[in-house]
Amino acid sequence: MPINQSSSAIEVTDLTVAYQEKPVLWDIDMSVPPGVLMAIVGPNGAGKTTLIKAILGLVRSTSGQMLIYGKPYQQQRHIVSYVPQRGSVDWDFPTTVKDVVIMGRYGALGWLRRPGKQEKKLASEAMEKVGILNLENRQISQLSGGQQQRVFLARALTQDAQIYFMDEPFQGVDATTERAIVSLLQQFRQEGKTVVVVHHDLQTVSDYFDWVTLLNVRRIASGPVDAIFNESNLRQTYGGRIGFLKTEQEMSKPQVLTEPTL
Amino acid sequence: MSPQIEVLLVAIVVSVACALPGVFLILRRMALMSDAISHSVLLGIVVGFFIIGQVDSPILLIFAAATGVATVSLVELLHRTQLVKEDAAIGIVFPALFSLGVILVTKYASNVHLDQDVVLLGEIALAPFDRLTILGLNLPRGLVTMALILVVNLLCIAVFYKELKISTFDSGLATALGFSPAVIHYGLMSLVSITAVGAFHAVGAVLVVALMIVPPATAYLLTNRLSVMLVISSLVGTISAIMGYVVAIKMDASVAGAMASMTGICFLLTFLIAPQRGILAIIYRRFRQKWDFSQTMLLIHLVNHEGREDKAEECSLNRINHHLSWNQTFTRNVVLYAEKQGSIQIEKQILRLTNRGREIADQAFAK
Amino acid sequence: MQVFLYLFSDYTLRTVAIGTAILGIVSGALGSYAVLRKQSLVGDAISHAALPGICLAFLITDSKAPFVMVVGASLAGWLGILVVTAIVRNTRIKEDAALGIILAVFFGVGIVLLTLIQKMPNANQAGLDKFLFGQAAALLERDIKTMGIIGVMVIGLTLLFWKEFKLLCFDPAFGASLGFPMKILDILLMTLIVMAIVIGLQAVGVVLMSAMVVAPASAARQWTNRLAFMVCLAAFFGAMAGITGAVISSTAAKIPTGPMIVICASIIFLFSLAFAPNRGLIWRLRLKKVKFDLETTEVDSG
Numbered sequence: 001m002p003i004n005q006s007s008s009a010i011e012v013t014d015l016t017v018a019y020q021e022k023p024v025l026w027d028i029d030m031s032v033p034p035g036v037l038m039a040i041v042g043p044n045g046a047g048k049t050t051l052i053k054a055i056l057g058l059v060r061s062t063s064g065q066m067l068i069y070g071k072p073y074q075q076q077r078h079i080v081s082y083v084p085q086r087g088s089v090d091w092d093f094p095t096t097v098k099d100v101v102i103m104g105r106y107g108a109l110g111w112l113r114r115p116g117k118q119e120k121k122l123a124s125e126a127m128e129k130v131g132i133l134n135l136e137n138r139q140i141s142q143l144s145g146g147q148q149q150r151v152f153l154a155r156a157l158t159q160d161a162q163i164y165f166m167d168e169p170f171q172g173v174d175a176t177t178e179r180a181i182v183s184l185l186q187q188f189r190q191e192g193k194t195v196v197v198v199h200h201d202l203q204t205v206s207d208y209f210d211w212v213t214l215l216n217v218r219r220i221a222s223g224p225v226d227a228i229f230n231e232s233n234l235r236q237t238y239g240g241r242i243g244f245l246k247t248e249q250e251m252s253k254p255q256v257l258t259e260p261t262l
Numbered sequence: 263m264s265p266q267i268e269v270l271l272v273a274i275v276v277s278v279a280c281a282l283p284g285v286f287l288i289l290r291r292m293a294l295m296s297d298a299i300s301h302s303v304l305l306g307i308v309v310g311f312f313i314i315g316q317v318d319s320p321i322l323l324i325f326a327a328a329t330g331v332a333t334v335s336l337v338e339l340l341h342r343t344q345l346v347k348e349d350a351a352i353g354i355v356f357p358a359l360f361s362l363g364v365i366l367v368t369k370y371a372s373n374v375h376l377d378q379d380v381v382l383l384g385e386i387a388l389a390p391f392d393r394l395t396i397l398g399l400n401l402p403r404g405l406v407t408m409a410l411i412l413v414v415n416l417l418c419i420a421v422f423y424k425e426l427k428i429s430t431f432d433s434g435l436a437t438a439l440g441f442s443p444a445v446i447h448y449g450l451m452s453l454v455s456i457t458a459v460g461a462f463h464a465v466g467a468v469l470v471v472a473l474m475i476v477p478p479a480t481a482y483l484l485t486n487r488l489s490v491m492l493v494i495s496s497l498v499g500t501i502s503a504i505m506g507y508v509v510a511i512k513m514d515a516s517v518a519g520a521m522a523s524m525t526g527i528c529f530l531l532t533f534l535i536a537p538q539r540g541i542l543a544i545i546y547r548r549f550r551q552k553w554d555f556s557q558t559m560l561l562i563h564l565v566n567h568e569g570r571e572d573k574a575e576e577c578s579l580n581r582i583n584h585h586l587s588w589n590q591t592f593t594r595n596v597v598l599y600a601e602k603q604g605s606i607q608i609e610k611q612i613l614r615l616t617n618r619g620r621e622i623a624d625q626a627f628a629k
Numbered sequence: 630m631q632v633f634l635y636l637f638s639d640y641t642l643r644t645v646a647i648g649t650a651i652l653g654i655v656s657g658a659l660g661s662y663a664v665l666r667k668q669s670l671v672g673d674a675i676s677h678a679a680l681p682g683i684c685l686a687f688l689i690t691d692s693k694a695p696f697v698m699v700v701g702a703s704l705a706g707w708l709g710i711l712v713v714t715a716i717v718r719n720t721r722i723k724e725d726a727a728l729g730i731i732l733a734v735f736f737g738v739g740i741v742l743l744t745l746i747q748k749m750p751n752a753n754q755a756g757l758d759k760f761l762f763g764q765a766a767a768l769l770e771r772d773i774k775t776m777g778i779i780g781v782m783v784i785g786l787t788l789l790f791w792k793e794f795k796l797l798c799f800d801p802a803f804g805a806s807l808g809f810p811m812k813i814l815d816i817l818l819m820t821l822i823v824m825a826i827v828i829g830l831q832a833v834g835v836v837l838m839s840a841m842v843v844a845p846a847s848a849a850r851q852w853t854n855r856l857a858f859m860v861c862l863a864a865f866f867g868a869m870a871g872i873t874g875a876v877i878s879s880t881a882a883k884i885p886t887g888p889m890i891v892i893c894a895s896i897i898f899l900f901s902l903a904f905a906p907n908r909g910l911i912w913r914l915r916l917k918k919v920k921f922d923l924e925t926t927e928v929d930s931g
Contacts, residue, residue: 014585016559020548023626027562056806063559063587074808082806093665093799094854103800106792108808114792139854155803218566275699281864293726295671297733301836345908350847353669357840358895361888364762369883380838382761383740479726516744522737529730539720 007196008070008107009034009163010055017047017054017065026066026218035192038211039183039199039225043238046216049085052165056082062225066192068163076105083152085168091141091148098136100151101127104158118157126157130180134205146177153184165196171200182208203228265390266511272389272405273507273521276461277473277499281411283453285495288482289430290450293475298337299451300331300458300470304363306330307459312370320407323459331448333359360467373595383518384466404464411460412431415453419492422446427488465518472522473499478531483536498528556596559586561605561623564615577623579611615620638861640778641766645879648768648776649871649890653841657867658787659825660842661849661860662818665798671710673839674728676826678709680739680835684746685762693757695775695831702827703820703914709735710819736835763834763887765875776828783821787860794818795856832875834887841867844894851905866901 010032017025025047032038040048053059055066057073068076077162081104084088101123102115109115127133130150135143142149146181148170156164169181205212205225212229214220214237222234231244287293306329310322333355340351389404396406419426425446429436433443435442454474461470467571506521513520534541564577583593598615600606605619615623682705686697709731716727746757759767787794796804797814805811822842829838849862851894874890903910 014563014587016586018555026626027559027566029566053802053877058802058805063585065587077806077808080806082803084800084802088802089800090665094793094850094859095799096855097797100799101798103792103803106796106804106809109792111793114787218562246768288722288726291723291725293723293729294673295672311716340902343902343910345851345902345910346847347664347665347667347669349669350664351844353673353839353843354847354895354898357837357891359843361837361840361891361895364888365884365892368885468733468736471729472737475726475729475735479722479730480728482722483720510741513741514744514748515741519737519740519744522733523741526730526734526737529734533716533720541719543720 007034008032009036009068010196011057011065011067011070012051013065015051015066016062017050017059021217023217025054025061028215028219030213030219030223031220032194032196032211032213034069034194035189036196036211037189037197037209039205039209040198040213040215041199041202041205041221041237042215046199046237048215049167051215052082052167052196052198056080056165079162079166081156081159083156083164083166083169086145086148086152086171091143093140095140097127097132097136097140097143097151098123100140101136101154101158104155107159120223122158123154126154129157130154130241131176131183144174145175149173150180153181157184161193164188164196166197168198168200170204184221202234267454268390268402268505269386269517270504272386272402272408272464273503273517274500275405275408275412276464276469276505277477277521278496279408279457280416280461280470280473281477281495281499282412282415282492283450283457285418285451285478285481285488285491286426286430287454287474289488293479294352295334295451296454296458296474298333298352298472299455300462300467300474302333302359302363302458303327303329303455303462304367304467305359306363307462308363310367312366322406323456326459327452328456329359330458331451334377334448334451352502359368370424382466382468383516384462384464384469386464386517389464407460410465412455415457418449418453422449426450448467465521469518469522472525473502475524475528477502480525480532483532483539498525502528553596553599556588556592557600557603558594558607558622558626560600560613561615561619562626564606564613565620568615577613579613582613642876642879644770644773645765645768645875646872648773649757649765649832649875649886650868651773651776651780652678652832652846653867653869653871653890654864655783655825655867656829656838657845657849657863657865658784658860659822660846661856661863663822663842664846664850668822669843670725670728670839671681671713672822672826672842674709674713674732675706675823676830676835676838677732677739678735679703679706679827679830680760681705681735681742682708682739683830684739684742684757687746687754687757688742695772698760698787698831699775699779699824701826702830703823705735706827707820710823739835759834760830761834761836762885762891763830763832763837765832765886765890766879768832772831779824779828783824786817786821790817791815832871832886833890834885837887837891840891840894841870844891844898845870848894848898848901851901851908866894866897870897 008031010030011178015021015025015028028051040051041067042048050059054061055068055073059098064071068080073080098120102119104126104187105115105119105122109119124136128134130153132147132150132154135147140148144152151167156166170178173181185195197209199209206229210225211223212225214228214233216237216239220237221228234242284296287296294510303326306326307322310325314321336355337348337351340346340355341348346354386404389402393400394403410608425436425441428439429441429443429446436443436446448474458470461473465473477495477498478491480498481491484494485491502524503521506524507517509515509524510517510520532540537543563582567577579597582597583590586593588596597606597608600619603607603618605616605622607614607616660672663669679702682701682703683698685705686701687693690697705761707730713724713727713805716722716730717724791813793804793809796809797811797818801811825837826842829841833841845866846859846863848866849859853859870890870893874893875886878884878886878889901909904912906912
């Protein structure tokens with residue numbers, strides 16, 4: 001559907017990412033309007049993380065154009081925040097919670113400048129918002145999974161961005177953290193920000209998100225949850241490795257089981 | 263036999279004896295353990311020497327082998343405290359043991375031909391001068407020791423071939439089948455230690471590492487099968503030994519160094535020209551794949567955009583290069599290639615898929 | 630005690646002490662980064678690979694000026710890293726084996742060059758084999774000057790790019806998303822690590838220099854959870870090991886320097902492992918005992 005390019009938050013056209021002639025993403029077109037909370041779902045190896053990384057210029061694309069609010073990523077860094085997967089980092093690194101959160105301000109500081117009082121203040125505010133201010137001096141290896149995730153969130157908060165990219169933030173966190181993340185997402189939506197989340201849990205997609213992109217190397221479907229998140233599209237995405245549970249009352253709204261691990 | 267032939271024989275026997283356990287070290291990602299063990303056995307040799315009083319006794323082998331196993335155990339102990347990562351543990355343990363050995367040697371034993379240079383380089387050229395008589399034959403001691411070690415290695419690998427193979431490639435399965443991977447692990451480390459000790463006298467610490475790692479790595483580029491890998495490693499080791507010795511004599515340089523360099527040259531050659539995994543083969547393959555891959559990209563683009571309103575824009579011959587971020591010449595060539603392959607047709611400046619083209623695109627999705 | 634008085638009065642000892650202090654500080658500090666990035670054994674490969682570089686530098690320039698040695702060693706070290714990367718990226722050979730290949734082959738070539746040099750009819754060439762195990766007693770003022778200049782540069786750059794390196798080591802993907810050129814920073818840090826290794830080769834030698842990159846940093850890690858303290862402490866430990874080892878080696882008979890320094894560093898490491906608060910093993914044992922006591926008293930009273 002033709003959308004005026006400059007009015008979408010993310011505009012991806014003809015994106016192909018291949019590694020040594022093996023495709024990870026094929027000819028992806030995706031258009032995300034501003035102000036939505038979007039989930040990217042798909043089976044393992046579908047290229048979800050790669051899609052985010054390609055938009056952010058973190059992996060090289062074989063072809064395609066990616067625009068954020070109408071401009072390429074390099075010109076929009078100051079309004080973008082990226083929350084990588086928790087597992088991509090060595091939590092044994094000798095540093096404290098506060099230190100990691102302050103890293104969010106490194107982009108604004110630029111080369112060589114040190115974080116000062118202003119940065120510490122912003123970090124404290126962010127830590128307070130996600131409920132980890134009391135942990136600010138703790139070594140990060142002593143944190144639980146949920147606490148680690150909230151550290152990443154606080155870091156993202158300090159960036160004061162317009163659009164957020166998060167990679168599996170709900171993976172392996174406790175209920176408190178899950179609630180914290182959800183309330184943060186709601187707050188973002190109220191403020192008109194756009195959030196793109198690689199999400200692993202099919203059960204909660206329609207609860208937390210209003211936009212969804214189904215991905216399996218190709219884009220299967222993309223659009224509002226109510227319209228797109230249905231049995232037929234999911235079957236196409238997961239290729240039959242998925243089961244549906246329909247209760248009497250909910251015949252109109254299919255309930256989805258978590259996919260079996262490959 | 264002339265001294266040169268004897269030295270050559272020692273070199274060959276050492277090479278094969280080192281290559282065999284080296285294959286398993288490479289496959290089990292423990293290559294640098296050979297570096298660690300070959301350095302720390304020096305401490306075992308020195309301590310054994312202090313206790314026994316002789317440099318050439320076979321009991322030294324046991325001391326040194328024990329040191330090798332102790333090295334591995336210490337590394338694992340450190341790692342298990344969770345205070346030190348495994349690579350750091352290796353990098354701390356063996357220099358410490360080796361340093362202790364070197365200090366003891368230079369301070370108390372430097373008159374017993376165990377000085378710094380020997381430790382690193384061995385003294386294979388002197389092998390013919392230290393002889394013993396066995397079974398009526400008068401042979402260099404180094405040759406006899408190393409030949410025995412080679413036989414032990416061969417026997418162990420032959421007898422425990424199945425266990426070694428399974429525990430190397432699938433330790434979970436090995437445990438399930440009742441083999442103890444730990445026993446095999448320490449057994450292998452003992453073999454490596456004994457081999458390192460025996461080789462020490464002949465070629466020093468440096469070359470042991472070279473002979474244990476480089477020929478097996480070379481073989482790894484040439485074959486998928488364990489048995490073939492063992493054979494090729496031994497061959498490469500032998501060739502390196504012979505060529506290295508010849509070059510060293512010609513240039514009047516260190517034999518151990520020359521042999522190590524030769525293993526490197528063999529590896530480099532293989533790296534370049536190996537049939538499937540060599541660099542040249544890879545470049546050629548990528549070059550050929552590039553056309554097929556680009557054709558597939560074109561076809562998939564056509565599949566995604568046909569029958570949609572923007573077809574005229576996305577599939578037109580003139581605009582395709584813009585969408586796929588290709589330059590004009592490349593686009594033209596890919597289109598020509600695709601036409602030749604019968605996967606597309608050009609109608610009025612618009613590219614259309616043929617049935618064959620559709621097939622190819624579908625296959626790409628199926629992968 | 631006498632020894633320390635000598636340190637200030639004896640010119641040679643003073644030179645030796647300063648030289649090994651510099652090398653200890655720089656290798657300890659940069660070693661922290663190597664250890665945190667799990668590149669401890671890369672240091673081993675780099676230092677072995679440096680040997681042919683040193684020999685070639687001498688053969689080409691016919692000079693043993695410290696600067697020439699440093700350049701030769703660094704280039705060879707960097708070449709080694711590039712080859713390792715090429716092997717890992719293009720074949721199925723894993724990093725440990727690739728490091729081993731570089732280590733053994735480069736070192737073998739270096740040994741060949743060394744023996745060739747020793748046979749040259751030039752009386753000037755004696756002494757390159759001190760690069761094998763190090764000879765701190767042979768450190769001259771010009772060596773110290775070179776080490777000092779390079780050391781200051783390396784430490785200076787480390788301080789300058791402090792937050793960038795922290796980002797590089799902890800979360801490079803996030804750093805890239807902020808717009809920092811992670812590849813360039815990686816090359817820069819690697820170069821600093823190579824330099825840190827290379828300036829120590831004269832004193833500690835090629836075979837053992839890697840321990841100076843690993844042991845002080847690993848020891849420092851036990852005492853603190855902040856990167857800044859770790860780097861400073863590692864530098865301090867490195868200097869301690871360097872000075873103590875070099876002084877003992879210079880004053881006692883028949884003790885080579887490299888091994889002695891490594892022994893000192895290892896002792897510091899063991900001490901840290903055992904006694905550091907919170908992480909140290911003795912501490913942990915006491916904690917266990919306290920917990921056990923608590924539990925048993927609860928059972929008794931409950």
